[in-house]
Each structure stands twice: as structure tokens, then as C-alpha cells.
Amino acid sequence: MTVEFGTCNLCEAMCGLEFTVEDNAVTSIRGDKKDPLSRGHICPKALSLIDLHADPDRLIKPVRRTDSGWQEIEWDEAYRIVVDGLVSTRRDHGANAVGIYQGNPNVHSLGAMTHGIPFTSMLRTRNRYSATSLDQLPHQLVNHLMYGHQLVLPIPDIDRTDFFLVLGGNPMASNGSMMTVPDFAQRVRDLKARGGTLVVVDPRRTETADVADEHHFVRPGTDALLLLALVNVVLETGATRVADYVDGVSEIASFVRDFAPEAVAPVVGMAAEAITDLATRFAGAESAVAYGRMGVSTQKFGTVCQWAIQVLNILTGNLDRVGGALLTDPAIDLVERKIVGRGHFDKWRSRVRDLPEFAGEFPSSTLVDEMTTPGDGRIRAMAVFSGNPVLSMPGGDTLDQAFADLDFMVSFDFYINETSRHADVILPPTMSLERDHYDLIFSTFAVRNTAKFMPAVLPKKPGAKADWEIFRDLGIRYQAALAQSPVDRVRRRLSPKSVVAEARLRLSPRRTVDALLRSGRKGLSVRALSKSPHGTDLGPLRPGLPAKLRTRDKRIQLVQDVVVGDLPAVHDMLTTASVPADGQLLMIGRRHLRSNNSWMHNTARLTKGKPRHQLLAHPDDLRARGIGDGALVTVTSAAGSVSIEVLASDRMMPGVVSMPHGFGHQRTGVELSVASTVKGPSVNDITDPQQVDAVSANAVLNGIPVTIAAV
Numbered sequence: 001m002t003v004e005f006g007t008c009n010l011c012e013a014m015c016g017l018e019f020t021v022e023d024n025a026v027t028s029i030r031g032d033k034k035d036p037l038s039r040g041h042i043c044p045k046a047l048s049l050i051d052l053h054a055d056p057d058r059l060i061k062p063v064r065r066t067d068s069g070w071q072e073i074e075w076d077e078a079y080r081i082v083v084d085g086l087v088s089t090r091r092d093h094g095a096n097a098v099g100i101y102q103g104n105p106n107v108h109s110l111g112a113m114t115h116g117i118p119f120t121s122m123l124r125t126r127n128r129y130s131a132t133s134l135d136q137l138p139h140q141l142v143n144h145l146m147y148g149h150q151l152v153l154p155i156p157d158i159d160r161t162d163f164f165l166v167l168g169g170n171p172m173a174s175n176g177s178m179m180t181v182p183d184f185a186q187r188v189r190d191l192k193a194r195g196g197t198l199v200v201v202d203p204r205r206t207e208t209a210d211v212a213d214e215h216h217f218v219r220p221g222t223d224a225l226l227l228l229a230l231v232n233v234v235l236e237t238g239a240t241r242v243a244d245y246v247d248g249v250s251e252i253a254s255f256v257r258d259f260a261p262e263a264v265a266p267v268v269g270m271a272a273e274a275i276t277d278l279a280t281r282f283a284g285a286e287s288a289v290a291y292g293r294m295g296v297s298t299q300k301f302g303t304v305c306q307w308a309i310q311v312l313n314i315l316t317g318n319l320d321r322v323g324g325a326l327l328t329d330p331a332i333d334l335v336e337r338k339i340v341g342r343g344h345f346d347k348w349r350s351r352v353r354d355l356p357e358f359a360g361e362f363p364s365s366t367l368v369d370e371m372t373t374p375g376d377g378r379i380r381a382m383a384v385f386s387g388n389p390v391l392s393m394p395g396g397d398t399l400d401q402a403f404a405d406l407d408f409m410v411s412f413d414f415y416i417n418e419t420s421r422h423a424d425v426i427l428p429p430t431m432s433l434e435r436d437h438y439d440l441i442f443s444t445f446a447v448r449n450t451a452k453f454m455p456a457v458l459p460k461k462p463g464a465k466a467d468w469e470i471f472r473d474l475g476i477r478y479q480a481a482l483a484q485s486p487v488d489r490v491r492r493r494l495s496p497k498s499v500v501a502e503a504r505l506r507l508s509p510r511r512t513v514d515a516l517l518r519s520g521r522k523g524l525s526v527r528a529l530s531k532s533p534h535g536t537d538l539g540p541l542r543p544g545l546p547a548k549l550r551t552r553d554k555r556i557q558l559v560q561d562v563v564v565g566d567l568p569a570v571h572d573m574l575t576t577a578s579v580p581a582d583g584q585l586l587m588i589g590r591r592h593l594r595s596n597n598s599w600m601h602n603t604a605r606l607t608k609g610k611p612r613h614q615l616l617a618h619p620d621d622l623r624a625r626g627i628g629d630g631a632l633v634t635v636t637s638a639a640g641s642v643s644i645e646v647l648a649s650d651r652m653m654p655g656v657v658s659m660p661h662g663f664g665h666q667r668t669g670v671e672l673s674v675a676s677t678v679k680g681p682s683v684n685d686i687t688d689p690q691q692v693d694a695v696s697a698n699a700v701l702n703g704i705p706v707t708i709a710a711v
């Protein structure tokens with residue numbers, strides 16, 4: 001028996017874990033009390049790493065879809081089929097005929113970062129999609145515009161703040177996002193113990209609202225009004241503390257003049273006095289920070305919301321203040337080292353709906369159009385990397401059919417899921433206990449600077465490959481096949497860039513991380529980090545502006561034309577019928593501690609307990625429709641309808657219903673050995689791919705008008 005230490009990669013919190021290993025198996029997992037960031041915190045998901053490792057349904061070797069079912073094949077054969085499929089599609093229909101989707105777990109895997117990215121760039125397609133545009137695209141766009149780089153993200157200094165305002169985030173269930181914050185609960189207890197205040201704004205009284213000092217309901221999709229009103233009060237009362245590297249304050253004052261608390265209150269659903277009071281306390285606090293997550297990103301005015309949050313923090317002097325929002329100093333600085341580019345916006349547009357790219361990706365809400373609309377440039381083949389678009393993207397039903405209609409498809413996944421079931425070949429990587437880990441991404445978003453290198457805890461199963469090995473093998477074969485392709489057009493595209501990419505593929509993630517650490521400022525290395533298996537503490541976040549700005553003039557311009565161009569539409573909510581039509585309700589999403597997006601439903605240990613898929617609705621809304629608690633209802637939106645049980649809950653704002661995403665597993669006939677108790681339809685059969693944030697084209701997953709009726 002040995003005891004090993006490492007990091008959980010299942011969500012953004014980066015919890016330190018202590019593993020007991022016996023006979024090549026992990027027999028117990030505990031929170032690592034000595035981890036300087038997570039300090040022993042752990043959630044129920046971490047334990048299910050044991051189940052994932054042992055899961056008989058997990059693929060170890062590649063499988064091919066045949067008329068008589070799935071067939072296990074050797075890696076060489078799988079590579080040959082995949083290279084053939086990708087190269088022939090590119091040869092016959094052009095590089096853009098191959099689409100790619102990079103799902104959420106990509107950013108949680110070191111190998112997918114170091115090797116998946118060079119591999120996907122070899123495909124040279126403009127049809128790139130990812131979970132970004134179902135999620136945090138407005139954050140990245142606002143960072144890019146205001147701070148000059150998509151990853152220059154100010155992080156709430158939760159451990160020192162006096163006033164924490166959370167809009168549309170539920171870290172008690174999600175464990176934090178765009179803010180790596182393990183043990184949120186303890187951090188909130190500490191905040192309160194030092195006399196600080198936590199305020200939550202959410203259309204549902206969430207688990208986070210339960211631990212807050214104050215919770216305000218807000219009508220879904222109207223946060224932009226609320227935030228502009230908060231800015232209005234701050235400016236009207238002269239409660240500003242603006243740094244000298246900020247431009248545009250007087251213009252902002254004129255933009256927000258029409259958004260006084262009295263004007264927005266009836267639409268937002270909060271009293272005008274409460275809005276004024278919130279703004280006054282926020283601005284008057286020694287330090288304060290506003291933070292908004294999924295609920296304010298994946299809604300109609302996602303970009304305006306994220307922008308207004310920055311404006312509020314900046315005007316009140318809380319950007320770059322201890323206890324406000326601070327930039328991080330990760331050991332591997334993706335921004336400073338130019339490992340990730342600053343991003344670009346609207347350099348080109350999508351074929352069917354003319355939607356803007358961001359950092360070379362099109363919005364996921366238009367993937368379905370690009371797959372189904374005939375014509376030059378239509379997607380004929382897809383490569384899906386750790387994702388499940390059929391359940392995670394609006395228009396899931398149509399996508400299901402679109403995936404079935406492709407000429408060729410490959411999935412990189414260790415499960416046959418609702419999307420990969422359409423693949424010609426599935427390439428499964430090892431799971432996290434079997435691979436080295438260093439968190440490149442979430443170290444950049446953490447509330448404290450730390451660094452940890454986790455060596456693989458378990459050996460690979462016989463015949464298995466790590467994701468980086470798959471990308472390496474496939475990338476080299478793909479390049480070779482392209483070079484032999486008789487089509488000149490293709491050969492000319494074998495640029496020196498591809499040669500560099502191939503060289504990068506040959507370096508293991510461990511060696512890549514080591515090289516990056518050694519060439520960094522802190523004189524670290526994998527060896528040095530390995531001496532501190534619990535993690536190396538690099539200290540609290542520190543102020544660093546304007547030096548750390550990536551804007552060309554090292555200044556912050558508050559007035560961003562592409563964003564303020566959407567303000568008239570925000571203003572329209574005050575005059576037009578923004579409250580849904582008679583009988584309509586507004587639907588929002590939901591996450592639970594014992595769920596993880598579209599997967600992990602086949603671990604009995606994680607999913608035990610009462611069902612969690614139901615539509616939550618306020619008892620008054622059910623009574624008004626003559627619907628009993630527990631009844632089966634049809635939920636209908638502009639995009640479609642699904643049937644689901646309702647659960648009466650006075651935690652819901654009246655007029656609002658909530659349905660979680662990631663369900664809908666029974667639709668497909670994907671059989672699991674573990675009897676899954678997880679039932680419920682996929683909410684993305686009724687979210688609408690046509691509804692996007694007008695600025696960024698991010699998906700609208702919250703604030704969807706629906707009607708409900710008893711079945």
C-alpha cells in the first residue's frame with residue numbers, strides 16, 4: 001500500500017487529493033489537508049474517480065461502429081480509418097468541411113492542452129467550435145476588449161474582500177467557475193467572521209443564497225438593467241475611485257443616465273431602494289468585488305453583463321485592489337509567455353448565419369446550421385474531442401440527426417455517449433488517475449497562486465494510450481498522409497508552422513511543463529515541484545496594474561463600441577413587453593453537486609439519492625395552471641417541447657422555472673452496465689440555437705420563454 005498525492009481534474013476547483021493505492025488500484029480518496037489552495041476540501045465527485053477507473057463501460061481500446069454493433073480494433077487500424085476519413089474529406093471538400101468541437105474536459109487534461117491543440121491546428125479548418133461559446137465567451141471577449149487579452153481575467157479576492165456580490169453563479173454546487181475556489185463554504189464562513197458580506201442575485205434561492213447574508217431574486221435576463229442601475233447610482237452619488245489608467249468615465253455616465261433604479265426596478269423584479277442600497281454599500285465598502293457566472297453569461301445580454309461587472313469594479317476602485325478583483329501570477333504564465341494569444345473578434349464570419357468568430361472559433365449555436373445547410377463549405381466530417389454536443393448544445397435533437405448524416409466522424413472519448421455513438425471510430429484516452437497532470441488553465445484563474453505537478457497515480461491498462469500519445473500518433477500520420485496527397489492545394493498548406501507543431505507533438509506533457517517551468521521567472525521545474533507533492537504555495541494575489549494590462553497603450557477604455565452598441569436593446573426591455581406574454585414562464589438552468597455536465601451519470605456512488613432532473617416551479621405558478629406537485633408536464637419553447645416531472649419549490653422566483661442540463665441519456669439506446677438511476681429529458685431539445693447574445697453570439701441557455709401544461 002502506498003499513499004500518493006495529486007489534484008482532482010473534474011471541475012475547476014483543483015482540489016488536492018490523497019490517494020491510497022493497493023495492487024494497482026486506488027482504494028480510497030481523501031482531501032489533502034496540506035494542499036495550500038484546497039486545504040483538505042473535497043466533494044463527492046472526487047470519490048467517483050475510483051468508479052470511473054473501474055467502470056466496465058469505459059473504453060480502453062478504440063472501437064469501430066459496424067452494422068452489427070461496436071467492434072474493438074487495434075490502434076493502428078483506428079488511426080488509419082481516422083486519417084483516411086479526415087484527409088479524404090479535406091481533399092474532396094476542402095479543409096473547412098471538417099468541423100471540430102472541443103468539449104469541457106479538454107481544459108481539464110494536460111495532454112489535451114499540450115498535444116490536442118497542435119493536433120487540431122493541423123486540420124486548418126475554420127469550422128472550430130467549443131464549449132467556450134456555451135459558457136464563458138462573454139468573459140473572454142470582455143477581457144480581450146478591455147484588458148487586451150482573452151485570459152487577462154480579474155479574479156475575486158474572496159479571502160480578503162469585505163463585500164462579495166455574486167450574480168448568476170452557484171459555487172456551492174459548481175465549486176466555482178472562472179474563479180478556482182476550492183472550499184467556497186469555508187471561505188464564506190471566513191468572510192463573514194471578519195465582518196464581510198455576501199450578496200447573491202439569482203432567480204432561484206440557491207445553495208449559495210443559503211450561505212449568503214442576502215439574496216435577491218432577479219427576473220432572468222434582466223441583470224444588464226440591474227448592473228447599469230448599480231453603475232448609475234455609483235456615478236450619480238460620486239462614489240467613484242477611478243485609477244488614472246482608465247478612460248471613458250464621463251461617457252459611461254451618459255450611457256447609464258436612463259437606467260436609474262426607479263426605471264429598471266419593475267422589470268428587474270427588485271425594489272428601487274434595494275438597488276440603490278446595494279450600490280451604496282458596494283461602493284462604500286473598504287473593498288468589494290462583483291462576480292457573474294453562467295446565469296449572466298449564457299443569457300441574452302451576456303456580454304453587456306460581463307462588461308458592466310468590470311465597469312462597476314473599475315469605477316469603485318476595486319479592480320487591482322486587495323479584496324477586490326486581482327490578476328493572478330501563475331508559475332506558467334499563459335499570457336506573459338504568449339502561450340495563448342490575445343484573441344481576436346469578428347475577423348471573419350460564419351457561412352450560414354453570418355455570426356462573428358472569436359479567437360478562431362465560431363459560436364456553437366450555429367454548428368447545427370453549418371452541418372445541415374447545403375452548399376459549399378458545409379461540414380461533412382466532425383472530430384469531437386471530449387464533448388457531447390447532442391446533449392450540451394441548443395438544438396440537440398436536430399444535431400443528433402445531423403451527426404448521423406455525416407460522411408465521417410471521430411470521437412475522442414472513453415465513453416459511447418449520445419454524440420460519440422454516431423462516430424465511425426471512438427479513440428479513448430486513459431482517465432485522469434492514469435496520467436500526469438499540471439493545471440495549466442485553472443492555475444491561471446485561482447484565488448491564490450499555487451503550483452503542483454501530479455505524476456500518474458496508476459499505470460495504464462494494457463493496450464491503453466494517454467490522450468497526448470493519441471494526438472502525437474495521429475498528428476504524425478495525418479501530416480504524412482497529407483504530404484502524399486496528390487492534391488497540390490493541400491500540399492502547399494504544409495507550412496513551417498505544421499513542422500513546428502509536429503515537433504511539439506513529440507515532446508511529452510511532462511517535458512513540456514518542465515521546459516515551461518524552467519524558462520519561467522520562478523526557477524521552478526517538475527523536479528522541484530515533485531518535492532512538494534501537496535503543492536507549492538506562491539502566495540496571495542497581488543496588484544499589478546497597469547503593468548499587467550495587455551492593451552497596446554496600457555490603459556483601460558471603458559467605452560467598448562461593440563458592447564455599448566447593444567445598450568439600446570437593453571433599454572428596450574424598459575419599454576417593450578420584456579415580461580413574457582400571458583401564461584409564459586422564463587426557464588433557467590441548474591447544476592447539482594452530484595452531477596457533471598453530460599457525463600458521470602453511471603457512477604452509482606455519485607448519483608445516489610433522490611432524482612434531480614425535475615422542472616422546479618413556484619407553487620403559485622403550478623396552482624394557477626391546475627398542475628399538481630410531481631405531475632408530468634409538457635414544457636414548450638419556440639424550439640420544441642419535452643415531457644418532465646415538476647417539483648414545486650418556493651425557492652423559485654414566481655414566473656420562473658428551472659431545468660438542469662446534461663440529461664437525456666435514455667434517448668439513445670446507449671446501454672450502460674451500471675444501472676443508471678439518472679432519468680429526465682435533455683433541456684437542449686428546447687433551448688433555441690437561434691437565440692444568441694447579440695454581441696458575442698454566445699448561447700442563450702437562461703431566460704427562455706416556455707409554457708407548461710399537464711400531460
Ligand SMILES: Nc1nc2c(c(=O)[nH]1)N[C@H]1C(S)=C(S)[C@@H](COP(=O)(O)OP(=O)(O)OC[C@H]3O[C@@H](n4cnc5c(=O)[nH]c(N)nc54)[C@H](O)[C@@H]3O)O[C@H]1N2
Pocket residue numbers: 102103104105106109131134135294385386387388389391392393412413414415417429431432467589590596597598599660661662683684687701
Ligand atoms: N442548457 C444548458 N446547456 C449547457 C450548459 C447549461 O448550463 N445549460 N452548460 C454548458 C457548459 S458551461 C459546458 S462547459 C458544456 C459541457 O458540455 P460538453 O462540452 O459537451 O462536455 P461534457 O458534457 O462535460 O462531456 C464530456 C464528454 O467528455 C468525456 N470525457 C471526460 N473526460 C475526458 C478526457 O479526459 N478525455 C476525453 N477524450 N474525453 C473525456 C466524457 O466521457 C463525456 O462524454 O455544456 C454546456 N451546455
Ligand SMILES: Nc1nc2c(c(=O)[nH]1)N[C@H]1C(S)=C(S)[C@@H](COP(=O)(O)OP(=O)(O)OC[C@H]3O[C@@H](n4cnc5c(=O)[nH]c(N)nc54)[C@H](O)[C@@H]3O)O[C@H]1N2
Pocket residue numbers: 011012104135167168169170171173174175176177201202203204206218219220221222223293294295296299588589590591592593594595596597702703
Ligand atoms: N457539480 C457540478 N459542478 C460543476 C459543473 C457541473 O455540471 N456539476 N459544471 C462545471 C461547469 S462546465 C461550469 S461552466 C460551472 C458553472 O458554474 P456556475 O455558474 O457557478 O454554476 P450554475 O449552477 O450554472 O450557476 C448559474 C446560476 O445562475 C442562475 N441564473 C440563471 N439565469 C439567471 C439570470 O438571468 N440572472 C441571474 N442573476 N442568475 C441566473 C441559476 O439559477 C444558477 O444558480 O460549473 C462547473 N462545476
Ligand code: SF4
Pocket residue numbers: 008009010011012013014015041042043044045046175182
Ligand atoms: S470540487 Fe471539483 S476539484 Fe474539488 S473534489 Fe470536487 S470535483 Fe474535484
Ligand SMILES: [Mo]
Pocket residue numbers: 104131135
Ligand atoms: Mo462550463
